[in-house]
Amino acid sequence: MHKLKIIWALIRVFLPEPLVRLLYLGRLPSVAGRRIDPKAQAATDLVDLLRDPENPPTLEESRAQLAAMAAKFERPCPPSVTKTNITLPGATSERPARIYTRSDRDPFAAQPTLLYLHGGGWVQGSIDSHDGLCGALANLSGVRVISFDYRLAPEHKFPAAPDDILTCYRALLKGAGNLNITPTQLAIGGDSAGGNLTGSLMHDLATSDLPMPAAQLLIYPGTDGRLTSQSMQDLAHQPLLPASRIDWYLSLYLPKGHDRTDPRFSTLLSPHHAGQPPALIIAGGHDPLWDDALSYARSLEEAGVQVTLHTYPGQIHAFVSLTRVIPQGRVALDQAAQWLKTTLAR
Incomplete structure (x- = not known):
């Protein structure tokens, strides 16, 4: 039965x-x-x-399940997009990365670019699990997308992932990969844990000697490690991302005893929101991270950041990666692509 x-x-x-x-x-x-x-x-x-x-x-089963879900429920990378596998510097070693460009574009020419950070609770996901999403963004926007495979926990606990991303960002501005990237043509973005890592990079850049990028894209980001929001309580048993699963992710990602309010992790609590680049934030109303996204948007706006907020009150976590079965996932991707195209053309 x-x-x-x-x-x-x-x-x-x-x-x-x-x-x-x-x-x-x-x-x-x-x-x-x-x-x-x-x-x-x-x-x-x-x-x-x-x-x-x-x-x-x-953990092994969970990683396999996410990969299988992506293969079954996410539309594949469009045939009009060329994929080029490269490596880019991480904090301790070279890391896999993949370039997505429309077939008529030179992958290595100077052009508007999105550095994409995949989701997966910091413990799973890869450039392969988000292949369709990145291909769709490149195809719809005309923007070059570079998907970066940062280190995962628990093999590499926090701050390995943000360290990798900061190192990669620094290297890209110095010419890594011969990609001809300048900050004025660069956006940073990601979904879920990748949205968290996008915010973490903004925090790191505010305390470094590096320039900010031109834009940031945060798709249902986790921004508050306290896990006390109203949506976190209301949707504690939502099957896509229950509270028990979030706790499991955090137990694998953060070192034992690490303060969950560390602003490099709980980016909502960062004191460095002012001066950040324009942001597009996407939120789903049946996602426990609904309030994380809305609170982050409000905090950025209060700090003077230009924020575009797209809310999908009826949507679940990961809906942007379920485009074969959830039409609103395709709508959200198109909105993100058009925003990237417009924002990076300024």
């Missing part, structure tokens, strides 16, 4: 949105007045059936 439920849930995820809406008619839950999108509910129901909270996966 359980297998039949999974099969039906999988079918439901891939059905057209109007039909799914009819199937859930009158049965879509709300949180704080935010009603979930029917396709998001279908994805939630599938994940709920696939995950057993009493028997959480091992």
Whole structure:
């Protein structure tokens, strides 16, 4: 019976949105007045059936599950995009990276560029798991996207990842990879943990001798390690990103006893929001990180930063990576691409 439920849930995820809406008619839950999108509910129901909270996966299983989810539910990199694998400096060694450009562009010419940092709770994900997302951004915006494979925990705990990213940023401005990058044509961005690491880099740049980039893109970023927000409480059992899973990620990422309010990790608490570049922030209303994103947007605005906030009240965590099954994920990607194109053309 359980297998039949999974099969039906999988079918439901891939059905057209109007039909799914009819199937859930009158049965879509709300949180704080935010009603979930029917396709998001279908994805939630599938994940709920696939995950057993009493028997959480091992790290290896979790990494494999994320890779499988990306392969099944994210649209692949468009054929009109050329991919070029390179390496870029990290704090201790060269790290894999991948360039995405439209096929008519020279990957190494000076041009508007997004340095992308993948999500995955700082312990999983890779340039492969976010291949479709990065390809879509490059195709839709015309902006060169460079996906950077920072070190993961628990093999490399905090601050290994932000150290890698700061080193990479510094190296790019010095000509690493012959990519001809200048800060006035460079955006930094990422989703979830990658959004957190984007904010961490802004904090680091404010305390260094390096110039800020021209823009920052934060897709449902984690910004507050205290985990006490209202959305974190309301959505503690949301199957896509339950509170227990967030705690697990943090136990693997942060050294034992590390202060979760460290502004290099809890970027909402950084005293260096003023002077940061324009930001686009994307938030989902059925994501525990909803308040993290909204609070961060508000804090940046109060510090004088130009902020564009796109809210999707009915969406779940990772919806931008589920573009085969959640149409609003494609809408969000298109909005992000157009913002990048406009902002980096200034």
